[in-house]
Structures are given as structure tokens and as C-alpha cells.
Amino acid sequence: MADGIPTWEEVAREHGSFLYRVAYRLAGNHDDAQDLVQEALLRVRKGLERYEPGSLEGWLARIVTNVFLDDMRRRQRRPADPFPDDPDRVLPESPSAEDASTDLSDEIQAALGSLPSEFRVPVVLCDVADQSYEQIAATLHVPLGTVRSRIHRGRRLLREALTAGGDRA
Amino acid sequence: MSTPEAHDMDETFLSAYLDDELDVPTRAAVQARIDGSPAWEAELVEVRAARDAVRALPLVDARPGFWDHVLDGNDHDKKGGNVVDLGVARQRRAWVSRWRALAGAAAAAVVLGVVLVPRPAPVDPALGTLTQVHAERASLGNDVVSNLAGAVVPAGLDR
Numbered sequence: 001m002a003d004g005i006p007t008w009e010e011v012a013r014e015h016g017s018f019l020y021r022v023a024y025r026l027a028g029n030h031d032d033a034q035d036l037v038q039e040a041l042l043r044v045r046k047g048l049e050r051y052e053p054g055s056l057e058g059w060l061a062r063i064v065t066n067v068f069l070d071d072m073r074r075r076q077r078r079p080a081d082p083f084p085d086d087p088d089r090v091l092p093e094s095p096s097a098e099d100a101s102t103d104l105s106d107e108i109q110a111a112l113g114s115l116p117s118e119f120r121v122p123v124v125l126c127d128v129a130d131q132s133y134e135q136i137a138a139t140l141h142v143p144l145g146t147v148r149s150r151i152h153r154g155r156r157l158l159r160e161a162l163t164a165g166g167d168r169a
Numbered sequence: 170m171s172t173p174e175a176h177d178m179d180e181t182f183l184s185a186y187l188d189d190e191l192d193v194p195t196r197a198a199v200q201a202r203i204d205g206s207p208a209w210e211a212e213l214v215e216v217r218a219a220r221d222a223v224r225a226l227p228l229v230d231a232r233p234g235f236w237d238h239v240l241d242g243n244d245h246d247k248k249g250g251n252v253v254d255l256g257v258a259r260q261r262r263a264w265v266s267r268w269r270a271l272a273g274a275a276a277a278a279v280v281l282g283v284v285l286v287p288r289p290a291p292v293d294p295a296l297g298t299l300t301q302v303h304a305e306r307a308s309l310g311n312d313v314v315s316n317l318a319g320a321v322v323p324a325g326l327d328r
Contacts, residue, residue, distance in 0.1 A: 013240065024229045041239065108223065109226065112223065124223075128224075149181045151184045152184035156216060
């Protein structure tokens with residue numbers, strides 16, 4: 001690390017798991033998460049020279065979120081591609097093989113994946129990436145009040161989805 | 170976050186309250202509202218449950234080999250290891266899926282072909298059995314030609 005600026009390899013080695021965690025919770029499946037991380041790392045490589053030492057994870061969260069949102073827009077232009085807002089896409093492939101705690105995690109992930117991206121993204125940034133409302137507002141280019149409202153509505157929708165899922169079971 | 174008037178506060182402040190994203194006066198105002206309103210208290214319980222559920226999700230990491238693949242070759246590739254373009258990766262997966270679907274369809278066609286191809290009808294009467302019977306009778310010393318005559322009509326050999 002020179003002048004507080006990490007190398008690409010250091011970012012991948014030391015913060016790759018963080019990137020992956022955020023990507024997985026946004027995308028809802030491993031294939032898309034891996035794609036998002038790889039694309040994010042490409043952008044990290046290109047942007048490292050401009051990186052100003054500070055919250056590295058905040059910077060990475062912003063990059064992976066932008067990759068995710070760009071990908072959402074690309075998929076919207078090509079509706080033939082599977083869409084991450086489709087709840088079926090995030091359901092586990094073989095729930096019967098999972099243990100009870102994994103089942104619950106899958107259920108929560110499925111509920112998260114069912115949220116429209118405008119709510120899912122701030123919730124993931126807040127509760128998975130541990131970003132402040134101010135950081136989320138900067139990432140999404142929206143006012144602080146909008147972040148507050150989207151996080152709250154996202155959690156409300158998530159709760160409803162979990163309750164509905166519990167009622168069906 | 171600037172302090173809102175009490176009448177401007179809506180329930181969306183509850184998440185900010187949970188996340189400790191309110192200044193001291195606003196936090197106090199929200200706390201007072203929670204204490205005086207069962208609806209706000211109930212809403213707080215609901216959003217807290219959702220928040221805790223997401224925060225309690227296990228740490229996930231990539232499938233085995235992913236990081237090795239990404240990091241291998243970093244020294245050789247100045248673009249950053251083996252990372253690939255998002256569109257290219259997805260396109261590759263789409264091709265693999267299509268090829269798998271095609272291979273599956275081809276296999277199904279072969280199976281159907283085997284099942285549906287017409288087979289020759291079994292011979293009636295069973296010539297093997299008749300021949301065996303004839304051989305046994307002949308071996309007992311009877312007239313071979315006379316015994317064979319019995320097999321001629323059922324086997325349709327008299328034409």
C-alpha cells in the first residue's frame with residue numbers, strides 16, 4: 001500500500017469478501033454476484049489512481065452498487081434476460097437439502113430479492129454494507145430524507161414479505 | 170438531519186431512530202412519539218424485526234476457486250487478474266445454457282426415436298418351438314417327413 005492507496009490485489013484479497021457479500025445480497029444468487037464482483041474489480045482497477053484515502057469499503061460499496069444498478073438498467077433494456085426483481089430467481093434451488101437455519105436465510109434473501117431495487121439497494125447498503133445514510137445518499141445521488149424513507153419502506157415491505165412467507169409455510 | 174416539527178414527523182423516522190441517524194432533539198421527539206403511540210411502538214417492533222433479520226444473515230462468500238481464478242494471472246494481466254467483462258460472462262453462461270438445452274433436446278429425440286421406431290411383429294406360431302418339437306419327435310424314430318407336415322400349416326408354409 002503506497003500513500004494509503006491499496007493495490008488492486010490488496011483490495012481483492014482483503015476486501016473481496018465484503019464486495020462479494022454486498023453483491024450477493026443485491027443480486028440474490030452466486031452467478032450474478034460473481035459477475036458483479038468481477039465487474040466491480042475492473043472498475044476498482046481503473047479507478048484506483050483517483051481513489052482518495054478514506055472509507056475504502058464505502059468506496060467499494062458505491063462501486064458495486066453502481067455496477068448492480070447499471071446491470072439492472074441493461075437488463076431492463078433487454079427484457080429477455082432474467083431479471084433480479086423476479087422472486088423466483090432468488091429462491092434456493094433445492095430447499096429440501098438445506099438445514100433449518102439456511103432455510104430461514106434463504107427465506108430472508110428471497111424476501112430481500114422481492115423488494116424493488118429502489119428499496120433493496122438502500123436496505124442492503126445500510127444493513128449489509130453498514131453504510132451511513134449520508135454515504136448511501138451520496139452513492140444513490142438522492143437526498144437524505146429519501147434514503148430515510150426508502151430504508152423504512154424497504155424494511156416494511158421486507159417484514160410483510162417475511163410474514164406472508166411464514167403464513168404460507 | 171435537521172430537526173423536524175412534531176407534526177412533520179412520520180413513521181419513516183423510526184428506521185432512522187433504530188439506525189442512530191437522528192440528531193439528539195429529533196431522537197428525543199421520536200422517542201416521545203413512540204412512548205405515546207401504540208401504533209408507532211408496533212411499527213417500531215416490525216421494522217426492528219426486518220432490520221435484525223437482514224443483519225443476522227450469514228456471511229456469504231464466493232464458490233470455491235472463484236478468488237483463485239480472479240487473483241491468478243494478476244501479474245500477467247494489467248487489467249486486473251482474470252476478471253472478465255460482465256456482459257461477456259453472462260453471454261458465455263447464456264451460451265452454455267443454450268447448448269445444454271440443445272443437447273437435452275437431442276437426447277430426448279434419440280430416446281423418443283428408439284421408443285417409437287416400429288419393430289417387427291413376433292412370428293406366430295413360434296417357429297423355434299415347432300422345430301424343437303419336430304426334432305424331439307424325429308429323434309424318437311418316427312417318420313420325419315410326416316411329423317414335419319404338422320408344422321407346415323400353422324407356419325403358413327403350405328403356399
